[in-house]
Amino acid sequence: MRGTVVTRFAPSPNGQLHLGHAFSALCAHDFARTFGGAFHLRIEDIDGTRSRPEYIEAIVSDMDWLGLAPNEEAQFQSQNIARYEAARDLLTSAGLLYRCGCTRSDIAEALKHKPVPHGPDGPHYPGTCRTHPFEGSAPFSWRLDMAKACALAGSLTWTDLAAGQQYADPMAFGDVVLWRKDAPASYHLAATLDDAASGITHVVRGKDLFAYTAVHRLLQHLLDLPEPVYWHHPLLLDSNGEKLAKSKSSPALSVRRWAGENGPELIDNLRQGTLMLGISLSDA
Known part of the structure; x- marks a missing residue:
């Protein structure tokens, strides 16, 4: 696969990124770099009034601070209507x-x-x-x-690098x-089309999106799009064993950045699995 792998990190600018986002970006970034491939940043900014410019700026700043540089300028879904x-x-x-x-x-x-x-x-x-x-x-x-x-x-069918071959059940x-009534396209349609247009060979994302792949695989077939390989990585959990989430006001990366933390050092700790601040990795 060397030199042919293309991955992406695709956050929505409807809130601040947290440590779970950093881990997902790291997984996609390092997977591509391991095989000498390309890593893209896609901003999924078509969610009506919830997408805000200040969150877009924060995403770009957070990625720079973490040292997870994409191979090119960020892509925006709002340009793909x-x-x-x-x-x-x-x-x-x-x-x-x-x-x-x-x-x-x-x-x-x-x-x-x-x-x-x-x-x-x-x-x-x-x-x-x-x-x-x-x-x-x-x-x-x-x-x-x-x-x-x-x-x-x-x-x-579709293939997950951790779970093996799966039968799609859309x-x-x-x-x-x-x-949607309030946005140009649903997550299912927009993400599937953009992955194909960007030549994404490996979709690296959290296990919470595992089931949705069945719908995406169906759309790939109906629209004659290439089928990528998937890796649904483990999720970072909080001290209560729950997934980090914007809706739960999980601590933002920007707060860590403003406090003077070292972004690359934080990423290295995630790589080494030594970040023990009430957060654990789960492969469940």
Whole structure:
């Protein structure tokens, strides 16, 4: 693989990076460097009003401080809207997408009266707008008709460097949203398209995204995109054994940076597994 490996770190600028992000960036960076390959930084900045310029600046500053330099300037999803629109239109013309005008309260009410399967993201969408096409003027999303898409794709597999070959089961997610009411594209669609466009050969990301790979593998097949290899690395946990997260206000890297900590030294400690400040590695 020497010289051919391309990885990426793809944070969303909707909050400050924390130590878990540093570890994920380190895994992608070092994997590429081990094989003499390239490491990219992609800013996933299409999440409506949650994406803020100050967080973008902080991400770039944090990466510089850590010494995890990408091979080129950061890429921005907001520059790729035409790419997402083209894929949406292709899937729509194939009869695989349908409009959905349901609100969260609409879905919650429907679920009271219709039992549905549960998957990694919770209860499946009950199929209201699939069986009764939405034709209103209110904002709507585009959902993937999962049963139709899976029937078209047939059996799919993907490879994880830690877990081995996996059989993809996108049906476990039901009719996922691929085009949101409040953003140009869902994470599933945007990330899959951008990985292909950037020539990402190895998707290095946390184990919390393991299950989503089934949906991404399906989209790769439907859109005739190359299939990367995956490595879903262990997660950094806090002292309570829970994943570090922005939503839990995990300590920000910028706070450490402003306090005068040495970024490369922090990264070296992560590499050596000697950071014992109430945080542990888990491969569960």
